[in-house]
Every structure is written in structure tokens, then in C-alpha cells.
Amino acid sequence: MDTRIRLTIDGAEREVSVDTRSTLLDTLRERLGVTSPKKGCDHGQCGSCTVLLDGRRHLTCLALAVSYDGSEIVTASGLAGDGAEEDDEQLHPVQRAFLAHDAYQCGYCTPGQVCSAVGMLEELKEGDPSHVTEDLEGPPEATDEELRERMSGNLCRCGAYAGILAAVREAAGEASA
Amino acid sequence: MRELEYLRPGDAAAAVAAVAENPNAVFLAGGTNLVDHLKLGVTAPELLVDVRGLPHDDIVEHDGPEGPVLCVGAAVRNSDLAGHPLLRSRAPAVARALLSGASPQIRHQATTGGNLLQRTRCVYFQDVTTPCNKREPGAGCSAHEGYGRYNAVLGASDHCVAVHPSDLAVALAAVDAIVVVLGVEGERRIPLVDLHRLPGDRPDLDTTLSRGDLVTSVEIPLTPLARRSTYLKARDRASYAFALVSVAGALELDGDTVRDVRIAWGGIAHKPWRATRAEDALRGGALTPERVREAAEVELADARTTDQNAWKVPMVRNATAQVLAALAGDVTG
Numbered sequence: 001m002d003t004r005i006r007l008t009i010d011g012a013e014r015e016v017s018v019d020t021r022s023t024l025l026d027t028l029r030e031r032l033g034v035t036s037p038k039k040g041c042d043h044g045q046c047g048s049c050t051v052l053l054d055g056r057r058h059l060t061c062l063a064l065a066v067s068y069d070g071s072e073i074v075t076a077s078g079l080a081g082d083g084a085e086e087d088d089e090q091l092h093p094v095q096r097a098f099l100a101h102d103a104y105q106c107g108y109c110t111p112g113q114v115c116s117a118v119g120m121l122e123e124l125k126e127g128d129p130s131h132v133t134e135d136l137e138g139p140p141e142a143t144d145e146e147l148r149e150r151m152s153g154n155l156c157r158c159g160a161y162a163g164i165l166a167a168v169r170e171a172a173g174e175a176s177a
Numbered sequence: 178m179r180e181l182e183y184l185r186p187g188d189a190a191a192a193v194a195a196v197a198e199n200p201n202a203v204f205l206a207g208g209t210n211l212v213d214h215l216k217l218g219v220t221a222p223e224l225l226v227d228v229r230g231l232p233h234d235d236i237v238e239h240d241g242p243e244g245p246v247l248c249v250g251a252a253v254r255n256s257d258l259a260g261h262p263l264l265r266s267r268a269p270a271v272a273r274a275l276l277s278g279a280s281p282q283i284r285h286q287a288t289t290g291g292n293l294l295q296r297t298r299c300v301y302f303q304d305v306t307t308p309c310n311k312r313e314p315g316a317g318c319s320a321h322e323g324y325g326r327y328n329a330v331l332g333a334s335d336h337c338v339a340v341h342p343s344d345l346a347v348a349l350a351a352v353d354a355i356v357v358v359l360g361v362e363g364e365r366r367i368p369l370v371d372l373h374r375l376p377g378d379r380p381d382l383d384t385t386l387s388r389g390d391l392v393t394s395v396e397i398p399l400t401p402l403a404r405r406s407t408y409l410k411a412r413d414r415a416s417y418a419f420a421l422v423s424v425a426g427a428l429e430l431d432g433d434t435v436r437d438v439r440i441a442w443g444g445i446a447h448k449p450w451r452a453t454r455a456e457d458a459l460r461g462g463a464l465t466p467e468r469v470r471e472a473a474e475v476e477l478a479d480a481r482t483t484d485q486n487a488w489k490v491p492m493v494r495n496a497t498a499q500v501l502a503a504l505a506g507d508v509t510g
Contacts, residue, residue, distance in 0.1 A: 001182050020181040056285045062212045128260045131276045136265040152416035153280025
């Protein structure tokens with residue numbers, strides 16, 4: 001069964017007809033040519049397909065496209081401004097921090113890591129607690145323990161976690177400054 | 178994956194009717210478990226009835242006959258519930274259980290109702306190349322003779338040794354939550370502890386719900402007891418893993434004496450295990466580490482283990498002692 005859906009992807013309105021079985025990830029990559037979200041495990045275990053969906057970090061592999069008609073999606077490539085390929089100043093601050101701290105090796109998980117970090121910093125700003133937040137009623141702090149827990153939905157097979165933590169720590173500092 | 182029809186019903190009654198009249202229809206909520214099962218071939222429905230857009234997405238405080246109650250819509254996301262100020266201050270065990278589950282991305286997607294109705298992560302249930310009575314009644318249970326590290330230790334049967342994976346359900350069992358269900362014959366309220374069932378000879382049935390029954394909300398009583406509650410989860414890694422065992426506890430002390438207590442266990446059985454015998458053993462006596470361990474032993478008297486999962490018994494006993502000691506410290510300190 002096919003259903004026509006409309007998505008806003010990185011600011012552009014797109015319309016596509018999808019089979020009920022199509023995931024949002026396959027629809028983005030295979031039908032719409034949006035290849036920034038990556039297919040890692042395809043079972044919700046690695047986080048490489050993470051995008052910002054209606055403002056929050058969200059997996060696209062465990063989501064059927066038909067159920068997300070009308071949604072607004074921002075991918076890692078949509079976080080950067082025009083001309084970012086020539087000019088680092090056009091990159092999102094989180095992307096610049098990943099570059100500065102060498103927060104990747106092969107780069108495959110990076111778009112998911114970047115989207116996840118952007119969503120995570122927003123959650124911190126909103127005061128959302130995490131598993132390691134001691135005082136559930138107080139505002140959480142961007143400690144390394146908090147940052148690690150909050151980024152635990154994104155795996156890196158190369159093990160670039162030290163760089164990722166440094167990048168996220170820097171971005172968290174900038175976000176709160 | 179088999180071809181699938183898709184329906185977005187206009188209201189809850191239409192959703193219930195659509196699933197009630199079609200034995201090959203299922204509800205789709207956040208999809209974090211169901212979409213995976215479609216890919217794995219664990220289930221192959223003909224029709225998805227999408228309840229994600231139904232207006233069951235509010236969290237409201239009500240005055241009930243026995244005190245304030247937090248009414249949580251079934252479509253409320255796990256992250257929104259965990260972050261709700263009233264839940265964090267008045268039923269911290271529930272917030273902590275949610276925050277210990279899955280990953281931040283999945284918590285933004287997964288719903289309250291879906292969390293309760295997620296299915297076991299038993300490796301054989303999810304591997305369609307192996308026999309499983311839960312997936313295919315009568316096929317046999319591979320976990321009995323196979324890899325049994327995660328197997329249930331209480332309430333299992335010859336037909337199934339799977340455990341329920343939800344953290345939320347364990348905390349809700351401890352705080353006496355109620356599940357509101359809409360069925361073809363109208364609405365009814367089920368205590369959370371009666372929502373899930375033991376496997377017996379029908380492990381294919383996870384819950385006591387009938388075809389077409391839709392969870393529309395969950396009611397969390399905001400009692401003084403729930404205010405002094407917490408959740409402890411033991412797992413193989415620090416984050417993003419299912420429980421080996423988990424404990425939700427709530428404690429009210431009168432000096433050193435236990436005035437009231439709630440204990441529920443995860444990773445132990447086919448359903449969230451409310452440890453009422455342990456609660457009875459503790460109520461009215463002093464709270465000492467020895468008495469907590471003895472009470473846990475009473476509850477675990479019927480435990481059946483193998484050399485692969487025998488460690489669960491001391492682990493849940495000690496985790497229970499740790500939870501109650503922490504709660505007692507909060508009260509006295």
C-alpha cells in the first residue's frame with residue numbers, strides 16, 4: 001500500500017509516495033537522496049541514523065515514513081549554513097567542535113553523533129534529567145559523566161569517544177556561555 | 178516483510194474497532210519495538226492501526242478519591258514523562274526507571290502505552306530460525322536447554338522462561354499504578370500488576386488484554402509513599418542495556434520501623450514481579466539489612482534456577498537491600 005506524504009527536510013518541502021513498509025531512513029536515503037543520516041545497525045542500537053525530528057533527536061530506522069507525514073526533519077548536513085564546504089565558519093558550532101577535536105576516525109557515525117549532540121545540548125538547557133542526574137529536581141550540570149550518559153545512544157565503532165567527549169564538552173561550554 | 182495496509186483512525190473508538198474486527202491488525206504507537214519485529218519477521222500483520230496521533234498525549238494532575246493522581250496519556254513520550262516536574266518530585270522511582278531505559282533518541286519516540294506492551298528480548302523469541310512457544314505456540318522453547326543467562330527465576334513454566342523487559346512497568350507496579358483500557362465494550366481500569374501475566378501454557382499472551390483493547394492512559398497515585406521511592410537497575414554495561422535484574426522500592430519509616438513498603442522486581446519473571454510476600458515480612462518491623470535479606474528470601478523461596486541464571490537470586494536480594502537502605506538514608510538523613 002502506497003501513501004503520499006509530505007516532509008520538510010533541511011528547510012525544503014518534499015513530497016513522496018511511500019510503501020507502508022518503508023522506514024524514514026530508507027525513504028530519506030533511497031527515495032529522496034538525503035544521505036546524511038547513515039544506516040548502521042538498522043535496529044535502533046547504534047544511533048547513526050539520528051536526525052532532529054520536530055526539534056528532537058530521533059532515530060529514523062525504527063520509524064515508518066508513513067507515520068511521519070508533515071514532520072520537519074533536520075539532518076547533520078542541514079545544520080550547516082550555505083557554503084560550509086569552503087568556509088568552516090558556516091558550520092554549526094557542534095560540527096566545528098568535532099573538527100577541532102578530531103572526534104571521528106572513519107566518520108560514518110558522525111552525522112548521527114552531531115545531530116544527537118545538538119539535541120542533547122537543547123535537553124540540557126531545558127533542564128531534562130538523565131540516568132546519572134543525582135538530584136532529579138535540580139538543574140543538571142554538563143559534567144563528563146552526564147555528557148557520556150546523554151550520548152550513550154550513539155556508538156562509534158572506531159572508538160573515537162575521547163574526541164567526541166572533548167567536542168561535546170566544548171560545545172556544551174559554548175552553549176551555556 | 179509482508180505487504181502492509183495502514184490506517185490512521187480518527188479517534189480511539191475507531192482504532193479499537195479496526196483492531197477488534199481484524200485478527201491480523203495491530204496497533205502502532207512509537208514503533209521502536211514493532212518496527213524491529215516487522216524487519217526481523219517476529220510478527221507479520223496485515224494492517225497497522227496508527228495510534229500515535231490520537232490525543233492521548235497529556236499529563237494532568239487529578240484529585241482522586243484517595244488523593245492526587247497523575248494521569249498520563251498513553252501517547253506521552255517516555256522522555257516527556259521522565260522530565261515532568263511532578264513525576265520527578267512525587268514518584269521518582271518512575272522517572273528513574275524511564276531514564277534508565279533505552280537511549281535518549283528512543284525515549285523521545287517510545288510511548289507510555291507502548292513501553293508497557295513491548296515484548297520480551299529473549300534471544301530465541303527474536304531469532305525466527307529457532308523454536309519459540311511465545312512466537313509460535315507449540316513450537317517448543319529453545320531457552321530451556323540453550324543460552325539461559327537471562328531466563329526467569331520466578332513464575333516460569335515448561336513452555337516459556339522469558340522475562341518482561343520494561344523498566345517503567347516495574348516502577349509502576351511498585352507505586353500501585355492503574356492502566357486505563359478502552360475495549361469494544363467500553364472503558365475499564367486494570368491495576369498495573371494485573372496487566373501482564375505469567376506464561377503458563379499460553380506464553381504467546383503477554384497480557385490479560387483482549388483483541389482490540391487499547392491502553393489510553395496510566396494513572397499514577399501521588400502518595401506520600403511514592404514520594405520516597407527509587408529504582409535500581411543492574412546491567413551488563415553502564416547505559417543503553419536491558420536489566421539483568423532491577424528493583425523499584427518505596428519506603429515509609431516510623432523511626433526504625435517500617436510503616437509501609439513497596440518492592441517490585443524486573444528481570445525476574447514474565448511480568449513485573451511485585452514482591453508482596455517480602456513487603457509483608459518487612460511491614461511493622463525494624464529495617465535492618467538482615468531483615469531485608471530474609472524478606473527477599475521469603476519471596477524467592479520458589480525460585481527455580483540453572484547454573485546459568487542462579488546469580489539473579491543473590492543479585493536481586495542484594496539490590497533490594499541497597500534500594501531500601503538508600504531510601505532509609507533519604508528519610509533519616
